[in-house]
Amino acid sequence: MWGELIRDSFLRPRVAARRVLALDLSMSFLLQAAVLVTIIGMVLGFAAFRVAPEAIDQVSATVLSSPLAGALMQLAAMVVVVILAARVGRLFGGTGRLQGALALVVWLNAMMVLLQAVQLVALMVLPAMAAAVAIMSIVWVLYAFACFVAELHGFRNAAVVLAGVLATSVVLMLGAAMLAAILGFAPQEIS
Helix, strand or coil: CHHHHHHHHHHCHHHHHHHHHHCCCCHHHHHHHHHHHHHHHHHHHHHHHHHCHHHCCHHHHHHHHCHHHHHHHHHHHHHHHHHHHHHHHHHCCCCCCHHHHHHHHHHHHHHHHHHHHHHHHHHHHCHHHHHHHHHHHHHHHHHHHHHHHHHHHCCCCHHHHHHHHHHHHHHHHHHHHHHHHHCCCCCCCCC
16 A cells, blocks of 8 residues: 555655545644654755765755754744645635645655655765756655645646745745844855
């Protein structure tokens, strides 16, 4: 079952989303899974940093320098994505529930951990391939997330959902930048 669900996640994300939602997992199980996926992701990130420190961006290196803070930030980001996936979809007539959004976001993060493991192996075996894996991973994550949200809310067109996801991301980033400016945080100059 799990192998087929993983395959569907990468090849037919809407089918995988239906199957994950049909599992009707409890909130306590989903929260534990979110913590586990976060911990595994942090361990793999630290391993990648040890294998190829020059391949890790500055933000990731900062997060990895404090694993507990990094894990808490990752969990907080997951919570924000879950809430936005459930609430924004409902604003546009969707029928998804918060528990379903959590199940799909946790599953998406589990698949991202698999991609992270593939990227780590690529870093060790063929470093040039790791960049290609990273780019393909980003494209797949955007596509899969749009499909997952479309399935969660009963939307037919995942492309429209992707546009909504990107628009929501832009608004969220602008809001965060404005909040940072209001609070007096300024971008650091690189000398």
